[in-house]
Amino acid sequence: MSNESQQVVLKHEAGSGTPLTLRNVSVVYKTRKGDVRAVRDVSLDLRAGESIALIGESGSGKTTLGLSIVRLLVKSAQVTHGEIIYRRNGKEIDVLGLSKKELREFRWKECSMVFQSALNAFNPVIRIWDQMRDTAQSHGWKDKKAIRQRSLELLKFVQLDAERVIDAYPHELSGGMRQRVLIALSLLLDPQVLILDEPTTALDILTQRTIIDLLRKLKEEQHFTMIFISHDLAIAAELADRIATMYAGRVVEVGSADDIFYRPRHPYTLGLIRAVPKVVGDFQELFSIPGSPPDLINMPSGCKFHPRCPYATDKCRQEEPDLVTVGPEHMAACWHWQEVEKELQSKPLHSIS
Amino acid sequence: MSLIELKNVSRTFGKGDERVVAVDNVSFAIDEGEVLCLVGESGCGKSTTGKIVAGLLEPTRGQVLFDGQDIAKMDKESFRRYRHSVQIIHQDPYASLNPTQTVRQMITRPLLRHHKARSNEEAEKRAVELLEIVDLTPAQDFMNKYPHQLSGGQRQRVSVARALTVEPRFIVADEAVSMVDVSIRVSLLNMLSRLQDEFNVTFLFITHDLALAKYFAWEGRISVMYLGRIVEDGPTRRVVMDPRHPYTQALLAAVPEADPELARRKRRIELRSADIPSLLDLPSGCTFNPRCPYFVAGVCDGEVPPLVAIPEGGRVACPIRKDVSIQLIEETPAAPAA
Amino acid sequence: MGSVFLGAVHSLGATLRIMSYNKVGFAGFIAVMLILFMAFIGPFFVPLDTVTKVDQIYQPPNAEHWLGTDHQGRDIFSQIVNGGKDVIIVAVVAGALSTLIAVTFGTLAGFAGGRTDSVIVSITDIVLTIPQLPLLLVLAALIKLNNIFFLGVILGALGWPSLLRAVRSQALSLKQRDFVEAARALDLGTMHIIFREIVPNMMTYIIISFALAMTGAIYAQVALVLFGLVPFSGSNWGVMLSLAWVRGAIYFKDSIWYIMMPVAAIVILQLSIVTMTRSLELVFNPRLRSGE
Ligand SMILES: Nc1ncnc2c1ncn2[C@@H]1O[C@H](COP(=O)(O)OP(=O)(O)O)[C@@H](O)[C@H]1O
Ligand SMILES: Nc1ncnc2c1ncn2[C@@H]1O[C@H](COP(=O)(O)OP(=O)(O)O)[C@@H](O)[C@H]1O
Ligand code: SF4
Ligand SMILES: [Mg+2]
Ligand SMILES: [Mg+2]
Numbered sequence: 001m002s003n004e005s006q007q008v009v010l011k012h013e014a015g016s017g018t019p020l021t022l023r024n025v026s027v028v029y030k031t032r033k034g035d036v037r038a039v040r041d042v043s044l045d046l047r048a049g050e051s052i053a054l055i056g057e058s059g060s061g062k063t064t065l066g067l068s069i070v071r072l073l074v075k076s077a078q079v080t081h082g083e084i085i086y087r088r089n090g091k092e093i094d095v096l097g098l099s100k101k102e103l104r105e106f107r108w109k110e111c112s113m114v115f116q117s118a119l120n121a122f123n124p125v126i127r128i129w130d131q132m133r134d135t136a137q138s139h140g141w142k143d144k145k146a147i148r149q150r151s152l153e154l155l156k157f158v159q160l161d162a163e164r165v166i167d168a169y170p171h172e173l174s175g176g177m178r179q180r181v182l183i184a185l186s187l188l189l190d191p192q193v194l195i196l197d198e199p200t201t202a203l204d205i206l207t208q209r210t211i212i213d214l215l216r217k218l219k220e221e222q223h224f225t226m227i228f229i230s231h232d233l234a235i236a237a238e239l240a241d242r243i244a245t246m247y248a249g250r251v252v253e254v255g256s257a258d259d260i261f262y263r264p265r266h267p268y269t270l271g272l273i274r275a276v277p278k279v280v281g282d283f284q285e286l287f288s289i290p291g292s293p294p295d296l297i298n299m300p301s302g303c304k305f306h307p308r309c310p311y312a313t314d315k316c317r318q319e320e321p322d323l324v325t326v327g328p329e330h331m332a333a334c335w336h337w338q339e340v341e342k343e344l345q346s347k348p349l350h351s352i353s
Numbered sequence: 354m355s356l357i358e359l360k361n362v363s364r365t366f367g368k369g370d371e372r373v374v375a376v377d378n379v380s381f382a383i384d385e386g387e388v389l390c391l392v393g394e395s396g397c398g399k400s401t402t403g404k405i406v407a408g409l410l411e412p413t414r415g416q417v418l419f420d421g422q423d424i425a426k427m428d429k430e431s432f433r434r435y436r437h438s439v440q441i442i443h444q445d446p447y448a449s450l451n452p453t454q455t456v457r458q459m460i461t462r463p464l465l466r467h468h469k470a471r472s473n474e475e476a477e478k479r480a481v482e483l484l485e486i487v488d489l490t491p492a493q494d495f496m497n498k499y500p501h502q503l504s505g506g507q508r509q510r511v512s513v514a515r516a517l518t519v520e521p522r523f524i525v526a527d528e529a530v531s532m533v534d535v536s537i538r539v540s541l542l543n544m545l546s547r548l549q550d551e552f553n554v555t556f557l558f559i560t561h562d563l564a565l566a567k568y569f570a571w572e573g574r575i576s577v578m579y580l581g582r583i584v585e586d587g588p589t590r591r592v593v594m595d596p597r598h599p600y601t602q603a604l605l606a607a608v609p610e611a612d613p614e615l616a617r618r619k620r621r622i623e624l625r626s627a628d629i630p631s632l633l634d635l636p637s638g639c640t641f642n643p644r645c646p647y648f649v650a651g652v653c654d655g656e657v658p659p660l661v662a663i664p665e666g667g668r669v670a671c672p673i674r675k676d677v678s679i680q681l682i683e684e685t686p687a688a689p690a691a
Numbered sequence: 692m693g694s695v696f697l698g699a700v701h702s703l704g705a706t707l708r709i710m711s712y713n714k715v716g717f718a719g720f721i722a723v724m725l726i727l728f729m730a731f732i733g734p735f736f737v738p739l740d741t742v743t744k745v746d747q748i749y750q751p752p753n754a755e756h757w758l759g760t761d762h763q764g765r766d767i768f769s770q771i772v773n774g775g776k777d778v779i780i781v782a783v784v785a786g787a788l789s790t791l792i793a794v795t796f797g798t799l800a801g802f803a804g805g806r807t808d809s810v811i812v813s814i815t816d817i818v819l820t821i822p823q824l825p826l827l828l829v830l831a832a833l834i835k836l837n838n839i840f841f842l843g844v845i846l847g848a849l850g851w852p853s854l855l856r857a858v859r860s861q862a863l864s865l866k867q868r869d870f871v872e873a874a875r876a877l878d879l880g881t882m883h884i885i886f887r888e889i890v891p892n893m894m895t896y897i898i899i900s901f902a903l904a905m906t907g908a909i910y911a912q913v914a915l916v917l918f919g920l921v922p923f924s925g926s927n928w929g930v931m932l933s934l935a936w937v938r939g940a941i942y943f944k945d946s947i948w949y950i951m952m953p954v955a956a957i958v959i960l961q962l963s964i965v966t967m968t969r970s971l972e973l974v975f976n977p978r979l980r981s982g983e
Contacts, residue, residue, distance in 0.1 A: 057534040159627070176627070200609070204394040205561070209607035210627050231535065234609035238616045257613045275539050276611040277564035279593065280619065280681050283571045288539035292504050409872055436878045443869040451870040452978055453891035462887075463877045499977040512873070519877060 012190060012222040017087060019192050019225050020046035020069070020111070025082035027064050027073065027249075034297040038064040040249040041081070043323075046193065051219050051226040053240035053257075055233055055272070059293055061249040062229045063116065066195045069227075070113045071095065071103050086110060088192055108139060112186040113195040114179075116229075122170035128155075128181055129166045135188055154184040158214055176207030180214065194218070195227040200235055212238050233276050237261060242329075245269045248294050248304035251323065255330035262349050265332035265340050267309045273349060303335070311336040354421045355382035356523060356555050357406060357439075362415030364401050373632040375401045377581040378415070385522070388549060388556045388573030390566040390589070392604075394629070398581040399559045403525040406557055407441045408432075437467065440516035444528035446508035450500040456511055457496040460484070463518040483514040488544055506537040510544070517548075524548070527559045542569050563608050567593050574667070577601045580632065580640040583660060587667015595678050597669040600641045605681055618683050622646065639671065647673050710970035719966025726960055730775030739773040739926055740766035749946045759948035762938045767931075767952050774926040775956065777839050778909060784843025785850060785908035790901045792847070793854035794893070798885050800855075801862025812859070819852040824914065831920035842915075846908045854900045858893060865889045894975035902968045906961040913957065928953040 027039035039061045046052055054062045067073045069084055084095035088110060098106055107113070123131070132151040133144065141147050148166075155162035158180040170178060179199065186194060199215065200208040216239060218224045228239055236243050236257065243260040245253040245268060253266035264270045271289040278284065291308040294300055302319050306312040315335050323331040326341075334340065364376040376398040383389045391399050404410035405417060408424055417424045419435045427435060443449040450459065460483060461476040463469070470476035477496075484492035487510040500508055509529060516524060526545060530538045546569065548554045556573075560566050566575055567589060576586035577598065585598035596602045599622075606622040624644045630636055636643050642653040652672060660668035661675060669675040711717045744764030752759045758767040800811040830845065865871060866889070874888050890897075916929030917936065931953040935946070973979050 057536055174628070204629075205563070205604055205607050206394065206624070206627070206629075208609060212609055213621075232609070233535070233611035234616075237611050237613045238609045261611075261613050271536060273611070275535050277568040278610050278612055278615060279564045279567060279605055279608045280610065280615060283567070286539045286542075286568060288541075288543070289536035290540070292506065292537065293534070404872075407876060409875060433878065436876070439876070441873065441876050443873065445869060449869040449873060451874075451888055451892070453894075453975070454887070462883070463879060466879060466883070501978045515873065515877070 012187075012224060016048045018045050018047050019087055020044075021083075021085040021087075022065075022069070023083040023085070025065070025068060025084060026080045027061070027068050027077055028080050029064075029074075029077045031076065031297075036296045037299065038077070038249050038296060039068065042246075042249075042251050043082075044244060044251065044254070046225060046227065048192075048225055049223040050241045051224075051228060051239055052242045052244060053228040053230060053236035054244050054246055055230060055236050056246035057272075057293055058231050059296070060246040061296075062231075062246055063197055064249075065246070066113060066197055066227065066229050069095065069195060070107050070111055071098065072107075072113070086193075105139070108135065108189040108191060110191055111193040111195065112189075112191040114182050114186050114197065114199060116198040116201065122178060124169065124171055126169075127166075128168055128170070128173075132166070132185060132188060135185065139189055150188065151184075154187050155181070157187075158184045159210065160184070174207070176203050176210060179203065179207075179211055183211075183214065183218075193225045193227070195229070197229045198231070199228065201230070201232065215239055233272060245272070248299060249296060250304070250333065252305070252334070253332040254323070255327065255332075259327060259330045263327065263330070263341075263344065264349075265326040265330070265337035266305075266334045267311050267336075267340055268305050269332075270340055270344070271308075303333075311339055355418075356385040356387075356420065357557075358382040358416075358418040358421075359402075359406065360416040360418065362402070362405060362412045362417065364398075364405060364410065365413045371633070374581050374635075375632065376405065376412070379578075379581075379583055380415075381576060381583065381586065383523075383555055383557060385555055386549065386553045388558060388570045390570040390573065390575045391557060391559045391578060392561065392563055392566045392575060393578035394604075395561060396629075396632070397578045399561075399578055400527050402578070403441065403527045403557060403559050407439050407525045408436060409441065437519040438522045439525065440519065440521040440523070441525040441527060442509070442512050442516060442529040444531055446505040446512070446532055447500075449512050450508055452500050454499070455496065456484070456498050456503075459511065459515050460518055463515065467519055469518060469520070479518075480514075483517050484510075486517065486548075487511070487514045488540070489514070504537075506533045506541060509533060509541055513544070513548075521554065523555045523557070525557045525559065528561070529558075530565065531560065531562065538565075545569070563593070563604060577604070580630065580635060582640065582657075582670070583668075584639075584641065584670045585667065586660070587663075587665070587669075591666045595665060596681075597663065597675050597677065598641075598671045599645045599647050599674055602679055602681075603644075615682070620679070620681050620683055647671075649673055706974055709973050712973055713969045715966055716968070716970030716973070719963045719968075720970050722959070722963035723967050726775065726963060727779070729772055730779055733772040734776070737769050737772045740769040749949065751948055758952050761931075761935070761949045762946070767949060770926045770931055771928070771952055771956050774928045774931055774953070775960070777927045778912065778929065778957070779960070781839050781843040781846065781912050782905040782908045784840060785846035785911075786901050786905035788844060788847025789850035789854065789904045790897060792851040793858050793900070794890065794897055797855040797858030798862045798889055798893075801859040802866055802881070802885055802889065808859075811855075815852045815855050818849070819856075821849070823849050823911070827911065827915060828918065828920060831915060842912060843908070846911050847904075850904050850907060854904065857896065857900070861893050861896060862889055865892055891975065895972045898968050898971045898975065902964045905964055909957060909961060928956050932957075 022042055022044045025039060025042045029036040029038055042065060054065065056062055064073070064077070068079055079096060086093040086095050129151065133147055136147040151166060152162045155165055160177060160180055165173065165177065165181065173181065200211050203211065212235070219226060219239065228235055230236060240257050242254065243257055244251045245260065245266060247268050253260065253264065253269045260269060261273060264273060274287040275289060277286055289308050294304050300307050301317060303316040303321055306316040309316065321333045321335045323333045326332045326337050359379055359381050362376060362379045363374060365372055365374050367373055379402060381389065391402060393399055401410065405412050422431060424432065424435055457480060460480040464476040464479055470479050480496065481492040484495055489495045489507060489510050503511065530541045533541060549556060558566065558569050570589045573589055574586060575589050575592045576583050577592070577600065579600050585592060585596065585601045592601065593605065596605050603622045603624060606620050610616045610619060623646060625646060625648065626644045630640060630643065636654065638654040638656060639658050642648050645653065658670045658672050660670045662668050663675055710720055742765065747760050747764035748762055750756055750760040756766045756768065758771060761767055796811050800808040826849070871884060871888050874884050913929040913932060916927065916933045919933065932950065935950040
C-alpha cells in the first residue's frame with residue numbers, strides 16, 4: 001500500500017520568504033467571570049517550508065492562537081491587539097482585515113486548519129465524496145470529474161484505500177482514517193500553510209505513527225509550511241523544525257527543535273522536557289513541575305511562571321520578562337535564563353551521545 | 354503464593370452477532386508489593402481485565418484468586434475482606450468523583466461505614482491524614498471543596514485518598530494519570546510509587562502509554578495486550594529493551610519520542626496493514642498475523658500461539674520470533690523516512 | 692428533602708444565598724412564598740365575601756374591590772385569597788406522591804435491573820396507557836372526590852409513569868459512572884449508592900418534574916371542577932372559574948375581570964413554581980453555583 005502511494009505526487013508549490021507573520025497578537029475571551037487573556041502579545045515568523053510546533057500544557061492558548069490565524073474564534077473572543085500578515089507571491093494580506101467572503105477563500109486556499117474536535121464533527125450522513133465535492137464546488141470548481149480525480153489523489157496520498165474511502169460514510173472509518181481524510185480535505189485547494197491542532201491526540205500509538213509519518217512526508221516531500229499544535233512534546237520532536245513554548249498565553253521560548261530539547265533556556269520548557277519519559281533507552285528520572293497552571297483571568301504578577309519556578313526571585317515576581325536572544329535564532333523570556341544554561345552544563349539533557 | 358492470580362480468564366460482551374470476546378484466556382499472577390503494568394491500545398481489554406481483578410465485573414470463564422482463594426467461592430466475610438483489599442482508580446478525573454459531594458463526604462463516609470473511624474472527629478482526623486498522604490495540603494483547604502472546584506490532578510488525588518480509606522492492599526490504576534497534564538503527571542506517579550514503598554500496596558497499573566509503563570514499573574513487570582490476549586510479558590527492563598513479540602516491537606518502535614535525536618534514529622517497523630481487526634471478526638491463530646511483518650502462512654494463522662517462557666524472562670506468544678532480538682535504535686541516524 | 696439526600700444540610704441562610712444566585716429563579720421563589728402566604732395566612736385577614744350586593748355586580752377593579760366583583764357583586768379579591776389553599780394542597784400532594792413513586796421505583800428498576808426492572812416497567816407501561824381524564828371522570832362518577840387529599844392522592848397515583856421512565860433511564864446511565872463503580876468497590880451498600888450517589892445527581896431533573904407534576908395536577912383539578920365533577924364547597928380558583936363559566940360571564944364585556952382573575956391566579960402560581968426551580972437547581976447542583 002505504501003509503495004503505491006509513494007507514486008502519488010502532489011503538485012504543491014513551496015512558497016518562499018515568510019508566509020505568515022504574527023505581531024503582538026493578543027486574544028481575550030469575554031466570560032461571565034471576567035476576561036480570559038488566552039493569548040498575550042505573541043509575535044512569530046513562519047518561514048516558507050518550515051514547520052513550527054506550538055507546545056505547552058492544555059489551556060496555554062495554543063488552539064486560540066491557531067484559530068485567530070484562520071479567524072475562526074468564537075464570538076466571545078476578540079483579538080484585542082496585534083497584526084497577522086499573510087504573504088504569497090509577493091502579495092501581503094492583512095488577515096484581521098479580511099471580509100467574510102475573502103476569509104472563506106483564505107481558509108481553504110491559503111491557510112487551512114485541521115481542528116482537533118473535527119474528528120468527531122464529521123456530518124454523519126454525508127459521504128466523504130460529497131464533503132469534498134461540496135468544498136471544491138463552493139470555491140468555483142465546476143468539473144466534477146476533475147474534483148473526483150483530485151480527491152482520489154489526495155486520499156491516496158494520505159495512504160487511504162481511496163476508491164473505498166471516498167464513498168464511505170464517516171462512521172465507517174476508524175479514528176486514524178478520519179484524521180487522514182481531514183488532512184486530505186484540508187489539502188484540497190492546495191493551501192500554502194497548514195495548521196494542525198493536536199493531530200494525533202486520542203489516536204492509538206500505531207495510528208499516531210502513520211499520521212506522523214504522513215505529516216513528515218508533507219513536510220519533507222511537499223515542503224508545506226506547517227504549524228503543529230500539541231501538548232505532546234513527542235509530536236514536536238518528531239516533526240518540528242522550530243518550536244515555540246507557550247505558557248499562560250505567551251510564547252516564552254522559541255528556537256530550533258534541537259535548541260528547545262537540548263538547550264532550553266526557559267525553566268518551563270526545561271520542566272516539560274524533564275517531565276516526559278522516553279520509551280527506548282535506560283531508565284531516566286523524571287521531575288514534575290510543582291503547582292498548577294495559572295488562572296488566566298487572575299494571573300500572577302510578573303513572570304506568569306514564577307509561582308512554579310525553581311529559579312524565581314523577587315524580580316520575577318514583579319516584572320514580566322520579554323523574549324530576549326539567548327542564542328542564534330533562539331529566544332527565551334526569562335530573567336534567569338543564564339542560570340538554566342549553567343544548570344544544564346552540569347546536567348545535560350542529551351539522552352544518547 | 355501470589356496476592357492476585359487470574360487463571361484462564363475470559364470475558365465476553367453481547368450476544369449473537371454482536372458477541373465480542375473482550376478478554377480471552379488471560380492468566381497472570383501478581384505478588385504482594387509488586388507492580389504489574391498492563392499496556393496495549395484502546396479497546397484491547399485492559400479495563401475489562403482491571404475490573405475483573407477488582408471484582409467489579411464477573412469473568413465469563415476462568416478464576417480470580419485472591420490470597421489463593423477463588424473469589425467466586427468465597428464466603429461473605431472473605432469476600433468482604435477481598436472487596437476492601439482491592440480498590441480501583443479510574444481514568445477520567447471528571448467522572449470518578451460524584452459532583453454532588455464534598456471531599457469531606459467522599460472520604461469520611463467510607464471511614465465511618467467500615468468502622469475505620471468511630472466518631473465524626475476521628476473520621477475527620479483520618480481524612481486529613483489521607484489527604485496529606487496524597488499531597489493535598491493543607492488538607493483543611495480541600496475538605497469542603499466540590500469536584501468542580503478542583504483541577505484534574507487534584508481530583509485524581511482525591512480518588513486515591515478515597516481508595517485508601519479502606520486500607521487496600523491492591524490498587525488497580527486504570528489509566529489513572531492519562532488525562533492529567535504532563536507537568537503534573539510525574540508527581541502523581543511518584544505519589545503512587547510512594548504508596549507502594551510505604552504501605553506495600555500492590556499495583557495493577559493500566560496504561561496505553563509505554564513510556565509511562567516503563568517509568569512506573571521499572572522494577573516490576575509489563576504485560577502487553579492485543580485484542581483481548583496477552584502477547585508478551587516479562588520484567589519491564591527486558592520487555593522494553595529486548596522486546597520479542599512483533600506487536601510489542603511495533604509498538605515500541607511507533608511510540609513518538611520526546612527527543613529529536615531519538616526520533617530520527619528510531620527504527621521504523623513497517624506493518625503489512627494499518628487496520629486493527631474488529632473484535633467481531635478476529636483473524637484465526639495469532640490475531641496480529643494480518644499486520645505482522647514476519648507472518649508465516651500456516652503457522653501464524655493456525656492455532657492460537659501459546660505464551661511460552663523465554664530464558665531472558667517472561668513469556669512470548671510468537672513461535673516465529675520469540676528468540677530473536679532486534680535493535681530499536683539505529684546506530685547512525687536514519688535517512689529521513691520517505 | 693434534597694439537603695437530607697446530599698448530607699450537606701445547608702443552613703437556611705446559606706440555602707437562601709445560594710438560591711439568590713439566580714435572580715429569575717429567586718423572583719419565582721419569592722412569588723411562590725407570597726402566594727403561599729396569601730393562600731394560607733391571607734384568609735385570616737381577608738374573610739370570604741359571601742354577601743350578595745345586587746348594586747355592585749361585575750365591577751371592574753377599583754379602590755374598594757381591588758379585583759372587581761362577580762355576578763352577585765361579591766368581592767373577587769377575597770375569593771382569590773381564599774380560593775388558593777385547596778388548589779395548592781392538591782397540587783403538592785399529587786406532585787409529591789407521583790414524584791416519590793417515580794423516583795423510588797424508577798431508581799430501583801434502573802439500578803437493580805433484571806426481573807425487578809421488567810416488572811416495574813410493565814406496570815408503568817400499563818398505567819401509562821390508561822387515558823387519564825376519562826378515568827377521572829369515571830372515578831368522579833363512582834366516588835366522591837370532594838376530599839382534597841383524596842383528590843391529590845388520585846391525581847398523584849396516576850401521574851408518575853412518564854417521570855418514572857425518565858428516572859429509570861437516568862439511573863441506568865448513572866449506574867455506569869465511575870463514581871458509582873468506586874462506591875461499589877468501597878462496599879458502601881445499595882442504599883448508599885441509590886440515595887447518595889445516584890439520586891442527588893438526578894435532583895435537578897426531579898425538581899423540574901415535581902414542578903411539572905404540580906402544574907399538571909392544578910390543570911387536572913381545575914378541569915374536573917369545570918366539568919362539574921368535583922363538587923367543591925366554598926371557594927376555589929377552579930370553582931370560581933367554573934361559576935364564571937356557568938353564569939355565562941364570558942358573554943358580558945364587564946365580566947372579563949371575573950373570569951380572568953382565577954385564570955391569572957393559576958397562571959401566576961404555575962409560572963412562579965416553574966421559575967423557582969431554577970434557584971432550587973442551584974441548591975442541588977454545586978457545579979451550577981459559579982458564585983462560589
Ligand atoms: N470559548 C471559550 N470561552 C472562554 N474561554 C475559553 C474559550 N476557549 C478557550 N478558552 C480559554 O482560553 C484558554 C486557552 O485555551 P486554548 O487556546 O484552548 O488552550 P490550548 O489549546 O493550549 O489547550 C484556556 O484558559 C481556556 O479555558
Ligand atoms: N460493558 C460493555 N459492554 C459491551 N462491550 C464492552 C463493555 N465493556 C467493554 N466492552 C468492549 O470490550 C472491549 C475491550 O474494552 P476495554 O476493556 O474497555 O478496553 P481498554 O480498556 O483496553 O481500552 C472493547 O471492544 C469494548 O467495546
Ligand atoms: S523569569 Fe523567573 S519565574 Fe519566570 S521562568 Fe524565569 S526564573 Fe522562573
Ligand atoms: Mg487546544
Ligand atoms: Mg480502558
